Amino acid sequence: MKITIVxxxxxxxxxxxxxxxxxxxxxxxxxxxSYRLIHTGQHYDKNLSDTFFKELAIPAPHKNLxxxxxxxxxxxxxxxxxFEKELEAHPCDLVLxxxxxxxxxxxxxxxKKAHIKVTHVEAGIRSGDLKxxxxxxxxxxxxxxxxxxxxxxxxxxxxxxxGNTEKNTFFVGNVMIDTLLSNLNRxxxxxFWEEKGLQEKNYYVLTLHRPSNVDALxxxxxxxxxxxxxxxxxxxxxxVHPRTQKILKEANLVFENLHYVSPQGYxxxxxLVKQAKAILTDSGGxxxxxSVLNVPCITFRDSTERPETCVLGTxxxxxNNTHLIEEAFNKLQSGNWQQAKPIPKWDGxxxxxxxxxxxxxxxx
Numbered sequence: 001m002k003i004t005i006v007x008x009x010x011x012x013x014x015x016x017x018x019x020x021x022x023x024x025x026x027x028x029x030x031x032x033x034s035y036r037l038i039h040t041g042q043h044y045d046k047n048l049s050d051t052f053f054k055e056l057a058i059p060a061p062h063k064n065l066x067x068x069x070x071x072x073x074x075x076x077x078x079x080x081x082x083f084e085k086e087l088e089a090h091p092c093d094l095v096l097x098x099x100x101x102x103x104x105x106x107x108x109x110x111x112k113k114a115h116i117k118v119t120h121v122e123a124g125i126r127s128g129d130l131k132x133x134x135x136x137x138x139x140x141x142x143x144x145x146x147x148x149x150x151x152x153x154x155x156x157x158x159x160x161x162x163g164n165t166e167k168n169t170f171f172v173g174n175v176m177i178d179t180l181l182s183n184l185n186r187x188x189x190x191x192f193w194e195e196k197g198l199q200e201k202n203y204y205v206l207t208l209h210r211p212s213n214v215d216a217l218x219x220x221x222x223x224x225x226x227x228x229x230x231x232x233x234x235x236x237x238x239x240v241h242p243r244t245q246k247i248l249k250e251a252n253l254v255f256e257n258l259h260y261v262s263p264q265g266y267x268x269x270x271x272l273v274k275q276a277k278a279i280l281t282d283s284g285g286x287x288x289x290x291s292v293l294n295v296p297c298i299t300f301r302d303s304t305e306r307p308e309t310c311v312l313g314t315x316x317x318x319x320n321n322t323h324l325i326e327e328a329f330n331k332l333q334s335g336n337w338q339q340a341k342p343i344p345k346w347d348g349x350x351x352x353x354x355x356x357x358x359x360x361x362x363x364x
Contacts (some may be wrong), residue, residue, distance in 0.1 A: 001362040002092040003035045004111075008042035008079070008103025010052060011176075011285050014266065015098040015121060017056040018178035018351035026355055033359060036090055040079050040103040041066040051265040055186075056179065060299075062090075072102065072133055077108035087114050093362065097141065098122055105137040112144045121175060121354065122149035124155030125305040127284075131212065138305070147299070147361065148285055149354050152308050153344065172353040173345030180270065181290055181348040187271040196235055196259050197350075198275075205232055205272050206258075206280040207242035213282050213300055213320070217251050223300065223320060227280060228255040230329035237272060239264050262312070286313040294340040298328045312341045 003023070007016045016037070023035050039061035043049055053060065065082035067075055079102065087095075095111035097104045111118045123142055127135050142148065148164060150156045151174040159169045162264040196203075206227065209273065214220050228236065236258045240248060248260065264272065273279060275287055278296040281287065285307050291299035293312025302319040309315035314337065318324040331337060345353075 001033045001094070001167075001359070003033065003094045003096050003099075003358070004033050004087070004090070004092040004108045005037050005096045006040065006083075006103055007011050007037065007098070008040040008067075008107075009101045010043050010048070010263075012098050012101060012103070013049075013052040013056060013058060014179045014285075015175045015309075016255065017058050018175050018182065019096070019098075019121070019354060020058060022351040022355040026359065031359055033354075033355070033362075035096075036063075036092065037061045038086055038107075039064045040082070040107070041068055042075060042079065042101060044101045046265070048263055048265065055266045057312065058170060060135045067103075075102050076106045079103055080110050083107045083110045084114070087111065087116065091246060092116060094119060096121065096357070100125075100134040100137045100141070100163055102133070102137060106195060108141045110252075110295075112165050117146040118144070119147040119149065119358065120145040121149045122151055124150045124156075124159040125170075126158060127154070127301075127303045127305040129301075129303050132210070135305075147358075149350075149357075151346075151350075154307065170353070170357055171345065172357070173350030174288060174343075175350045175354070176288060177292055177346040178348050178351050180292060183267065183270065184274075186267055187269055187274065188265075188267040190261075190268040191262060192261060192269075196237065197234060198237070200275045201277050203276060204231055204236045204278055204280055205276045206236050206238040207241070207286060208238075208300065209244050210301070212281045214247055215242050217247065219320065220247060221251060221253060223256065224253055224258065226322060226325055228258055230326060231257060232333070233257050234277065235259060237261060239269065278337075288346075290314055291340050291343065292346060296337040298325070298332070300325075313344050314340050316336060 005016055041064050067078045095116055095118050097108055108118050110223055120141055148159050148169045149172045156171045238260050239262050274293050279290045280298050282300045287297050287309040291309045297315040299317050316328050318328050
């Protein structure tokens with residue numbers, strides 16, 4: 001069985017790593033399975049990309065399409081052209097895509113037009129917010145995928161509601177949590193830890209990158225000012241996403257306890273998350289990691305495609321609502337935050353389930 005695995009951006013790297021490790025484990029046990037790893041280059045910071053591959057023991061990609069930056073349409077088109085050539089040169093039995101980035105959707109379309117079956121890892125999740133590019137990617141990908149691997153029963157039930165069955169839809173758990181759990185004993189304290197005067201459970205980690213939060217300068221400034229005010233002078237560590245970096249430079253937003261740092265490698269970033277007083281974010285994946293680590297999480301979004309992080313985890317949605325933001329900080333500072341409960345099948349074995357199912361499907 002020949003599988004082409006696609007990774008395009010940083011969130012994908014954490015998801016493909018355990019799948020690749022499990023394929024290699026099955027190979028050693030005698031399974032007839034092989035893979036070819038394609039990096040589309042959608043995330044094009046070579047140093048950071050290389051750091052993730054090294055830290056997560058991901059082998060060098062067999063091919064990097066080197067798509068780099070551009071508009072949504074430019075990136076999508078470039079990925080499709082490059083991936084079509086890749087599949088023509090290296091045919092496979094199955095294309096495996098993960099997550100919800102542009103590469104996920106673009107490579108799914110190319111594979112299906114080449115009459116190659118597609119499996120989508122992290123399928124079926126929905127935020128209901130069509131302003132998010134990721135939501136469009138999820139809908140398109142899942143509309144033509146052959147095999148679905150889900151992180152929750154809710155995602156599975158949604159896929160069943162639109163016509164899929166138990167024959168092609170499998171609730172396996174969360175591969176990103178596989179990566180988290182397997183690396184907890186390898187986390188590294190960032191080099192700036194002492195310089196910034198950080199102490200365990202006495203600082204915040206902030207990540208913001210969604211257009212609704214950062215593209216309008218007035219709204220972005222207001223949100224940052226409120227966060228800084230409610231942090232009560234505790235340090236806030238803000239690894240800055242490239243799209244946010246540009247806006248911050250133009251706005252010259254400076255606060256005494258807000259520390260801008262460069263994007264972090266996986267082991268440094270999870271160290272920061274694990275030791276933080278709370279996570280302040282508009283990212284989906286970080287809410288999953290915070291929930292498993294039982295770290296309070298305030299999400300500046302009105303909806304989430306990962307509701308289990310709110311129901312069973314440590315996540316609260318506040319959007320840009322000043323009252324909800326203040327209420328969340330007050331709850332946090334009172335020590336009355338919701339405690340994480342076990343989330344079904346987020347146990348570090350999702351990749352094992354996925355590869356075992358793929359082998360069975362191939363056999364017949």
